Amino acid sequence: MKRWLVLIFVAIVVILIVLLIPKKEGERPIFFPKEDKIKIRLFFPDEQAEYFVVEEREVEKKEKEEDIARLIIRELLKGPTNEDLYSAIPEGTKLREIYIYEDVLYVDFSPEISNNHPGGSTGEIMTIFSVVNSLCANLTQYSVQILIDGKPQETLAGHIVLYEPLAFKKDMVK
Known part of the structure; x- marks a missing residue:
């Protein structure tokens, strides 16, 4: 009986060693969590609405680029964390849908992006390119089509x- 207990104990120790030691250099043991966060770059206008300033955020990693794009837009809609920057997207704007077709990333916003916009060419440029630059800087080469x-x-x-x-x-990035 004692011999069986020793054999079971040795077997458990061997199994634990095999599971905890990485198989190849750079591989993690299976008990450690995988990297599940990514850094994204968001573009917010400065106080003078002359340039964009990059604000980095850490967000949950997603596999599909459409899902990453959704995260980027949701973070843009939250606005900047830096008090010297401001959100160029009008209040009340919602993301309706995002999809990719033939290397174009389509971003569909609710009508509030237009209806609640304060107007002016500078404000319009800031709104549009806050979205476009934030998406293009974080994703594979796409152009961005804004839909309302x-x-x-x-x-x-x-x-x-x-x-x-x-x-x-x-040319608008500081």
């Missing part, structure tokens, strides 16, 4: 044409 209530619109608030997909605008 499921449809392309001529403009957001009367100045910037939205019929075509837009790309990252680096």
Whole structure:
């Protein structure tokens, strides 16, 4: 009987050693959690609405790029944590849908993005490129098409044409 107990104990020790020792260099033992966070870069206008300032946040890692894009927009909608920056997306705006088709990332917002917009060409540029730059900086090469209530619109608030997909605008980043 004593011999069986010793054999069982040795077997348990061997199993634990096998499970806790990494198989290859760089591999983690199975009992340690995987990295489940990623850093994203969000673009918020500065106080003068001249440039964008990057604010980094750590968010839950997602596998699909559409899901990462949703996280990015949700973080943008929360606004900046830095008091010297401001949110360019009008209050009440909601994300309706995000999808990718032929290398274009479509972002569909509720009508509040247009209806509640304060107007002005600078404000419109800041709203549009806060969204576009934040998505393009964090995802594979896509251009971004902004939709309102499921449809392309001529403009957001009367100045910037939205019929075509837009790309990252680096000349506005501090």
